[in-house]
Amino acid sequence: MSSPEAKRLKPNSDNMSGPKAIYDAATSSNFELYKSDHAASISDISSYWSELANSKLDWYAPFPNAVSGSFEDGSVSWFAGGKINVCYNAVDRYCNAPYNRGGETAIIWEGDEPTDTKYITYLELQNNVCRVANALKASGVSKGDVVTLYMPMIPELTYTMLACARIGAVHSVIFAGFSADAIADRIEGAKSKWVVTASAGKRGGRDLPLKNICDAAVKKERCVGIVEKVFVFDGMVPNGSGWIEEDIHVRFSDLVDCQRPVCPCEWMDAEDPLFILYTSGSTGKPKGLVHTTGGYALYAMHTTAKSFGIAQQTGPSNGNAPVYACVADAGWITGHTYIVYGPLLNGISTFMFESTPMYPDCGRYWDMVQRHKISVFYTAPTAIRSLMRFGDEAPKKYDLSSLKVLGTVGEPINPAAWQWYYELIGNSKCAVVDTYWQTETGGHVITNLPGVTPMKPGSCTLPCYGIEVIVLDPVTGKEITETEAEGVLVIKQPWPGMARTCLGDHQRYLNVYMKPYPGYYFAGDGCRRDEHGFIWITGRVDDVLNVSGHRIGTAEVESALVAHPAVAQAAVVGIPHEIKGQGICCFTTLAEGFAESDELVKELRNAVRTHIGPFATPDMIIPTSALPMTRSGKIMRRILRKIAAGELDTLGDTSTLLDPSVVGTLSEKVEKLR
Numbered sequence: 001m002s003s004p005e006a007k008r009l010k011p012n013s014d015n016m017s018g019p020k021a022i023y024d025a026a027t028s029s030n031f032e033l034y035k036s037d038h039a040a041s042i043s044d045i046s047s048y049w050s051e052l053a054n055s056k057l058d059w060y061a062p063f064p065n066a067v068s069g070s071f072e073d074g075s076v077s078w079f080a081g082g083k084i085n086v087c088y089n090a091v092d093r094y095c096n097a098p099y100n101r102g103g104e105t106a107i108i109w110e111g112d113e114p115t116d117t118k119y120i121t122y123l124e125l126q127n128n129v130c131r132v133a134n135a136l137k138a139s140g141v142s143k144g145d146v147v148t149l150y151m152p153m154i155p156e157l158t159y160t161m162l163a164c165a166r167i168g169a170v171h172s173v174i175f176a177g178f179s180a181d182a183i184a185d186r187i188e189g190a191k192s193k194w195v196v197t198a199s200a201g202k203r204g205g206r207d208l209p210l211k212n213i214c215d216a217a218v219k220k221e222r223c224v225g226i227v228e229k230v231f232v233f234d235g236m237v238p239n240g241s242g243w244i245e246e247d248i249h250v251r252f253s254d255l256v257d258c259q260r261p262v263c264p265c266e267w268m269d270a271e272d273p274l275f276i277l278y279t280s281g282s283t284g285k286p287k288g289l290v291h292t293t294g295g296y297a298l299y300a301m302h303t304t305a306k307s308f309g310i311a312q313q314t315g316p317s318n319g320n321a322p323v324y325a326c327v328a329d330a331g332w333i334t335g336h337t338y339i340v341y342g343p344l345l346n347g348i349s350t351f352m353f354e355s356t357p358m359y360p361d362c363g364r365y366w367d368m369v370q371r372h373k374i375s376v377f378y379t380a381p382t383a384i385r386s387l388m389r390f391g392d393e394a395p396k397k398y399d400l401s402s403l404k405v406l407g408t409v410g411e412p413i414n415p416a417a418w419q420w421y422y423e424l425i426g427n428s429k430c431a432v433v434d435t436y437w438q439t440e441t442g443g444h445v446i447t448n449l450p451g452v453t454p455m456k457p458g459s460c461t462l463p464c465y466g467i468e469v470i471v472l473d474p475v476t477g478k479e480i481t482e483t484e485a486e487g488v489l490v491i492k493q494p495w496p497g498m499a500r501t502c503l504g505d506h507q508r509y510l511n512v513y514m515k516p517y518p519g520y521y522f523a524g525d526g527c528r529r530d531e532h533g534f535i536w537i538t539g540r541v542d543d544v545l546n547v548s549g550h551r552i553g554t555a556e557v558e559s560a561l562v563a564h565p566a567v568a569q570a571a572v573v574g575i576p577h578e579i580k581g582q583g584i585c586c587f588t589t590l591a592e593g594f595a596e597s598d599e600l601v602k603e604l605r606n607a608v609r610t611h612i613g614p615f616a617t618p619d620m621i622i623p624t625s626a627l628p629m630t631r632s633g634k635i636m637r638r639i640l641r642k643i644a645a646g647e648l649d650t651l652g653d654t655s656t657l658l659d660p661s662v663v664g665t666l667s668e669k670v671e672k673l674r
């Protein structure tokens, strides 16, 4: 792949001496075992997964068949006909015999201030989830309804997700960094009658006015008549900002508090939807991916155990349970699978972190590791890179000896960041797992396994059990059988955690994932397979950006820009960014009567923040009189990417450009902004 990321991530041989040693040393009998186990798992996916489903999950009624359907028509289903409840499996069963873990910690919550911590046992979790479930039911929420959640990282978020699962409602969690516009789109898309929010959240010492943002969303015309109630948790912030009592609002903390802590589980079909999660694609509005019940639960549980070397907790722990911390936000798939469902389904404790790695200072993560004796720590390369900037002093102040496994997710990790994480944080003793996956895959699909498969910095290494990864020639669509290969990444057989459809638009699901290479699931990423068969992700092959691990469609940013009256045309491309991985660079031509000015650039930046959210703030906005167009009137994004990255020497063929002089003009503008 010719993307800037590919270039950036070519393993630097100077950097590889340590990691190469790691690779050689880890070539162990466990690795041999992985190879045969993995081969067996993909040679018969049906028995591999049905055996696990029966031994790892508690079913109310057994499933007749493990898997049916095909990629081609998007009819894959797992364990259909089986009856199960995910909340029961994540909470109730651990409170009862034979597990008897009711008194064990289920959630360690650390608020914005380091002194603000809570430990919630499995029994408390069960009671709290039941209260929220009863409060939802009492308000009219029923099985199959979509409940939108716009919440800070507080235990109530987990309670509400699990309460939905308990009563068969479908949660649609929206990351708390999204704007009112983005919330409104998602409420409208899912026809969600119910919204749960909090009066405010806190992050880095600042209040997040979540209820106000939610109110603004609900009042938009496209949501009027859809939303019946907005449930507001208001206990956690004194005088929550801008509280207005209207018919639509329910003071949820009060309602929850007066519920009975007992609520029966709704037994769901394994293929009933569990949740919707919106994510960006290369075209159009974000799509609501639908994850179903039984398959997702099994996949979340299994990958959490395998990827982080964790055993399911089957009895009271004798002080040696893992302390597992995924410091992502529950508003993204990472939080769904590896904060909420995966850990709790294994009966371990999970960690909820409300703050940022920089608050009150850049030692926050390491302070938490020391205080909570965290043994598994899971974060994103962008966080590691931003902490590295502050040097080695902060991590060295803390006792990090409890750590055993370090994880990364969201984008390829550059060797320098890998090395820092491995050596300084892990004291060269921990496994670093580089987990590759997507909102669509539900859980990890490629990663090394601690103590089992070798690591290579920058490579997500080898497929998970049950996952058959293939590299295709992007042009012919043929499988590349040689070990060393470069092409597009596809998956050949269904797996239980895969998303089943795009809400309300199955055709889009087929078009995006199943049609590009018939018979395969197309992930949208390019990759290289090295001489050992290890996978290196080279980045998206579509118009999706990865900014600090956040997935943003260039089309979304473009439509935010063209909605502004000053903008005639907009073309958005990614630029390599030292900390964020990718930054956002916007080229715009202006409508008649508008002139280039700093003021306008500021306005356009705000337009993107308002349409999507602050995390999508452009790094560069370049108004111009012309964009590089083909004679047939298509914007040449390939050329814009090169201009934005300052790679003029590798521009490639510009002979089809209508006006080749725009290249020079735009390059000058870009250079000025650097």
Ligand code: WT7
Residues within 6 Å of the ligand: 279, 333, 334, 408, 409, 410, 411, 412, 413, 434, 435, 436, 437, 438, 439, 440, 460, 523, 524, 525, 537, 539, 540, 546, 549, 550, 551
């Ligand atoms: C895209 C999915 C899955 C959780 C967070 C992001 C990129 C993800 C890795 C990795 C290289 C990675 C891919 C993928 N990605 N993990 N370990 N190495 N790239 O989920 O928002 O659905 O984004 O993130 O490009 O397609 P998402």
